[in-house]
Amino acid sequence: MILISACLCGVDCRYSGDSKSNEKIYSLLMDGNVQLVCPEQLGGLPTPRHPAEICQGTSEDVIKGSGKVLNNQGEDVTKHFIKGAEETLKIAKTLGCNKAILKSRSPSCGCGNVYSGNFDGTLVEGNGVTAQLLMENGIEVLTEEDI
Numbered sequence: 001m002i003l004i005s006a007c008l009c010g011v012d013c014r015y016s017g018d019s020k021s022n023e024k025i026y027s028l029l030m031d032g033n034v035q036l037v038c039p040e041q042l043g044g045l046p047t048p049r050h051p052a053e054i055c056q057g058t059s060e061d062v063i064k065g066s067g068k069v070l071n072n073q074g075e076d077v078t079k080h081f082i083k084g085a086e087e088t089l090k091i092a093k094t095l096g097c098n099k100a101i102l103k104s105r106s107p108s109c110g111c112g113n114v115y116s117g118n119f120d121g122t123l124v125e126g127n128g129v130t131a132q133l134l135m136e137n138g139i140e141v142l143t144e145e146d147i
């Protein structure tokens with residue numbers, strides 16, 4: 001069983017209220033043994049919503065309680081990102097998932113690079129909060145760009 005970011009398979013769960021469908025990932029869904037997840041919705045955020053970035057510290061810091069995720073209105077949405085990561089991990093453990101393919105660059109799902117926290121489109125090395133928590137629990141995380 002593989003966890004996949006729902007927005008990669010046509011679910012309109014992105015902050016902007018649309019999806020980011022990816023043909024290759026969608027064909028994996030059709031092959032079966034896939035669980036779709038949207039950590040930000042699982043964390044209780046509405047759709048559409050204001051875009052958010054990790055603005056203080058890294059995703060490791062967010063999980064440890066010292067980092068912050070803010071939206072572009074300056075509102076602190078950290079607790080939603082942590083809740084979404086925890087719920088996603090719960091689903092992964094329940095289903096015995098050992099691999100996840102998550103949306104690149106997202107503050108929840110990104111792996112390897114995420115937006116800098118300045119809301120200017122620049123990237124920094126790092127992971128989204130959910131991707132980080134999954135990796136800390138032994139789950140392999142890839143992005144659609146690795147497939």
Ligand code: SF4
Pocket residue numbers: 005006007008013014015037038039040041103106108109
């Ligand atoms: S990148 Fe992750 S959190 Fe964002 S919409 Fe897609 S599945 Fe949801």
